[in-house]
Amino acid sequence: MTVAMTAAPQRFRVQGWDPVLIIVSLQALHYLVLSLVLPALVTIFSSSDLLQYEGGGTSIALAMDWRVFTGSTVSGIAASRKLGAGLVSLESARSATRGWTAAAAAAAGELDAASLSHGVVRVLEYDAFRGWAVALGWVIASMADIFFLYHIVRRPTHILDFSLTLVFVHLILTIYYSSSFPTSFFFWFVVGASSVVQIVLAEQLCVKREMRDGFSLGDVTPHLGVEMTPRFPDLELGQATGHGSKQSQSGDGTAQTCLRKRAWTGEEPKASLLKRMAGPSDLKAGVGGKKTADEVQRIIFEASKGSKYFNDQQRRDKELEIKVNRIKGILASKELTAKGDEEQKVDAILEELAEKRELSRVIALIDADAFYAACHELEDPSLKGTAFGVGGGMLTTASYEARKYGCRSAMPLFIAKKLCPHIKSLKMEPDLYVAASKKIMVTLEKYGPIAPASLDEAYVDLTDYCANQGVTPTEAISRLRADVQETTGLTVSAGVSPNKTLSKIAADINKPDGQFVIDSTAEACQAFIKGARLRKCYGIGRVTETLLNGLGLETVNDIYKYRKRLYLVRDHLGSSGVFRWLLSLYLGMGSNRVVRAKRGDRKTYGVEKTFTPTDNRDALDDILRKVAKSLAKDLARSEFSGRTITLSIKHDTYERVTRAFTPGKNVWIRSYEDICRLGLHLLRKEMDDRAAAIRRGEKVKGGKGPRIKARLLGLRMSNLRDDRWVKATPSKLPDMQLSDSDSDMLHESDNSDEGEGDGWEASKRQLEQLAKDAEVDPLAGDDDWDDSHGGASGSGTGRWMVVDDDDEDDVVLSGKTRSLVSRTSSLPLARPTTARRTSCSASSGSTSTSAKHSAPSSSAARQHSPTDSRASPTASTDSRPAMKRKTESTASSKPVSEFTCPVCQKTLVGSETAMSGHVAQHFEMPAKKSEKKAPTSSVTRKGAGKGAKKKR
DNA sequence: GCGGATCAC
């Protein structure tokens, strides 16, 4: 024992990390503590005369035999009431063969002989004391373990593992020692409870230390030691080729996965961090082998080390680690009480889900290869085959040649240059991409309904094309791809399957200029997705993947393999829907709805700008004004106004905060002046609030400096209203707009506010009152299935995407993105489903007034969808128009040019813009008083949201 | 409604 203790620390320093040594040391220390504490406790709690029976208080059995716990606490106490039970309890003890148990046997003999109830009680009392003493000893030792874990294990991630291993080893030892399996509830309770407490406390301490000390690379302490996650051969998707037909035009067989030796040894940062720094890239780096994955990781790491960005990544990494541990803990505790029928239950759900499988459609996802880069090659053919990236500072994409060196999307140029010294970078030219995108989409439309998911991606429903032309999906997609290449000069890759989920994954398989078709059979779908790594699935990003990894899952098939685990933690997976979503993913199911997004589907407009960090107020104001101007321009061009403006700040530390403000329910923001005024106000308020928080000693983001030092400022408008729609609709609500032009108001209003501390509130209330008018009603949309991606609305390069009809060049895409991850704990995921459900049902009826206005199209848009192909009834597809609202808003009276300021009560005549400008003035004011009240009184609280959405 | 977090491209 002693040897181990002293030897351990040394070996750590010299050799790094040795799990076996660590567990041996912990075990030894644990027993050492027990051996010191138990005799003392037993001596204290036991009467001396009885102590003799077991030969003193120092028997090794005290530590090693689980029966010391039981002898009598729980069962014994019960036994004191009933003789029979007491006999049973002692009976078991009698079967023991060595150590102190002989004493118990003797006691039992004594009982048998005397059969005096007095005697029985006495013996049991004695045992009870001892049981408690031993339990207490165990608890003390467990708490001492916290200290050892903290100093020896160090990494929060490993606490759980080592702690459980320790208990497990003890279990084995005690079973061996006692020649019996622990059947005492008390024993399990004490051991289990102290382990839980031990794990929680130790992890918290370790996490706290890491947050405090950081994670220094030069440090040679064991916790930095290696935690290499082996790079799995990228099984991609198993050999699904049996079912699907494969047809790759490009010659390179990306398939081979060579085992690479470590490019560097010695101190290595945590794998997760390396991965984070390397980005989502698959790192199968050079097909051409110019750089190995390890080299790429190393270079990225070396270049990043020490930067503020790097530090921020470390911080995130730690937080993620905490999350992983938390869910692991939840799983561990749930497993203790698992019933055993979990897998059966899951299987039932799977069966239920599988019934809704829909295989009638042929859905394709077309994705252009290295899109931006390809667009530039089109303009300048000499670029072909050269290594270049698009974007200054940060690469938005890289040419395939550059990718051989490890260059990727979202990689800073200076790192790309280290990887590939001769890489060239081109300036972004959005117009080029938009034009190319339009061309692609036009071509795609010849093959069926399409749903653009970004500038370079779109889903196409080939069902009808195949039927009409009498061709197989494979033939159809081959034609389509050839067609696109011919008409646009761009190469695209495609995936074809019965649903969007699978097609999306399939499109990646034969990536550059290739395609992958999955047969329309349940078997083919299932077989295909089984081998896919979780990260390949739309909606599963870095965080979600890590959390699932924490539960032991690596591939989609593991969802089934570990369905019991998922089931046990299902309530901690964000929302209950996540669990089912994963199951349907495993089944290879998904939405097959292909509908184009409409103009009204856009939900926000925003502009943000990164600059070299500064804490100069004037400079920040200046930047914000420019941002405001840009945003105003976008809004004007697209004819949208918004009710809510959100300021976004990225501190020098990369920590971000957002601050929003909604003047009123019917107050529309659009002009540069309003945006600017409100934006500056939000910025100033944040500066003041932050400074105040610092003075109060509270923690704030962005470092300790009293002034905000930012590297990015952004403004975003949400709760949009389509001004075109407004224009076309004669009467409507009282429409106020904070507006520009009249700057005159500025001065006069300035003084009026001082008095009213709660001008803010007042204004809010009055405006809300004023707004109460149009009637909206509850929605009708009921159950709609999920639609993770494409359906309508989405992610992507929002700003330029071309929306449906009007050939405007505004952009809106389709697809939606839910993100997993609930903030507080657990797994992310949100269920893909329903985005609109929340927005319609959850939000108050009042807002819908505006919602209605803003998105007249969205409801109208849908009715058209799946009608033609009757075959998609309840399918797992969404199919359904969610809500069908019809009542347009009612009208309200009220001319528009005369207002009474809700704040100062003045009556103003003139443009509404003047009005808004005036009102806005009040906002600039004293944040103080309004501050207090705002939180409590403002707004109503509605509980509906959650319930509605959960159910389903 | 707000703010943080996640994800996608």
Next chain:
DNA sequence: TATGGTGATCCGC
């Protein structure tokens, strides 16, 4: 030396 811009959803207050 140095790490982007745009948009969407979800959750818990």
